[in-house]
């Protein structure tokens with residue numbers, strides 16, 4: 001079965017009858033290695049092709065689908081067709097010319113990418129794979145076609161007719177009609193990286209990295225020669241599952257249950273961008289973590305949609321709702337936050353705060369939300385769109401002390417039967433960091449009963465990127481630990497060309513944060529300490545400073561280098577060991593490249609880590625850390 005990357009269920013209502021039939025045939029009759037998209041704007045000039053099909057050996061095919069009947073075609077030439085409609089004669093483009101132009105635009109763009117070209121032989125300098133284009137006439141049979149002179153403007157091999165896509169048609173015959181539309185065949189199949197590059201060029205919105213998130217290229221007029229010199233060597237795009245998921249999120253409620261680093265926030269970004277161009281009401285993005293909310297706000301600003309997407313951490317949103325609707329907030333005191341939430345819930349119940357205010361609501365890190373919060377938030381979605389997305393990873397639930405999600409989602413107004421997707425592949429961490437974190441945490445993470453309404457605990461898989469082994473370092477005292485960390489940071493900055501903004505130091509308790517901050521200040525290292533609500537709200541990952549924060553604050557964030565300091569203080573006596581282990585797991589999985597863990601006294605965690613045979617044996621002077629305090 002072909003992979004339809006624009007999943008049919010979201011598009012069937014938009015499709016003409018013939019398009020629906022054709023899409024179903026593609027899904028049924030093409031094998032797994034065919035990729036198909038429907039009705040997406042492609043490339044620089046944002047032209048639409050009804051269908052795009054890519055196959056590793058066959059190449060790239062663009063198709064226009066027409067439900068025309070023979071007697072509705074008044075006249076047709078190579079450029080235009082005149083149709084008899086209920087409103088009289090109507091002139092439209094010849095569909096083959098449409099498909100041809102779209103194909104040439106794309107081919108021109110793809111030919112700017114040296115990695116997609118042949119470098120030898122007669123096709124040197126041309127695409128290293130074939131391409132074709134054609135027309136599907138869903139209401140004209142081959143016999144009818146041949147009885148006319150249509151062949152003069154629609155060559156027979158570039159047309160697939162009604163009787164070639166019937167239920168009774170043999171799949172091989174259907175495929176043959178598609179392959180007749182290619183003029184050439186190449187012996188070598190497209191490699192996976194080439195397929196990713198093609199997707200990168202076709203659909204800017206699925207790019208990851210510098211240009212990730214653009215739904216539209218900067219300028220349709222920008223010179224192709226210019227852009228070719230800027231093409232990255234490695235093109236990162238969403239994987240097929242992520243792309244399919246991102247494109248399939250239509251109306252209704254949806255849960256994405258993904259392991260740490262599986263691209264949940266990436267999909268949220270795609271979704272915001274897409275919906276911002278469609279919806280009239282604002283979009284609400286909520287999370288629990290203040291620093292994550294700040295990071296997401298930066299993301300929305302970078303996408304140019306900050307005016308249409310409201311990002312808050314949950315309690316900030318509650319306070320903002322009260323302010324905006326002139327409802328008195330509770331007095332500061334014990335359980336201020338709990339009372340704040342209850343005040344909002346009551347104000348909504350009494351009609352002082354209207355429901356359904358948002359065109360779409362997205363909840364990142366939904367595992368930290370309590371049932372009454374989710375109920376409140378789900379009531380805020382405009383019933384017309386009913387668009388709610390909950391992103392979730394139980395292994396990272398670090399705030400709820402009680403058993404997490406020990407309630408059904410339907411009990412809080414979230415209806416996701418049949419609409420839960422699981423993402424298991426961790427892209428953020430290197431295989432080394434990922435294995436270390438996973439081996440450490442797995443004995444503490446217990447699976448909950450799972451059905452679609454309750455969220456199971458997932459076993460993550462590594463995407464397989466390799467890097468340095470994590471390191472665990474012991475010191476005689478915590479003060480020596482903090483001074484050494486400061487020295488290492490300086491070393492990486494000066495000798496390893498690492499920007500300050502790429503480094504993060506995390507700790508468990510405030511006194512350790514203070515000591516670390518003092519050590520970094522004493523070493524004159526630019527440092528942003530997220531020690532208050534104000535500084536967390538000001539967090540900007542791009543600021544040229546080392547970030548210092550608690551493990552809780554680090555959730556949802558990522559940095560090339562993560563130093564986890566003060567392991568000797570974890571877990572403290574009387575603390576819930578499982579909860580502390582989860583917290584440590586969250587902190588470890590923030591690292592995209594290097595992970596360093598430090599401690600000054602043994603604990604149950606450091607002993608467990610030393611027992612993990614994946615830790616490297618440390619040789620003096622032979623590590624990426626530098627020797628200090630000789």
Ligand SMILES: Nc1ncnc2c1ncn2[C@@H]1O[C@H](COP(=O)(O)OP(=O)(O)OP(=O)(O)O)[C@@H](O)[C@H]1O
Pocket residue numbers: 208209236237238239242258259260261262263264265266267393396427428555556557558589
């Ligand atoms: N298909 C992919 N190819 C390459 N990199 C990817 C892919 N998907 C995600 N990433 C990268 O992996 C990292 C983690 O993605 P993201 O922050 O969206 O994950 P997450 O599921 O929200 O993680 P967490 O729950 O731990 O916060 C990001 O740097 C993102 O760019």
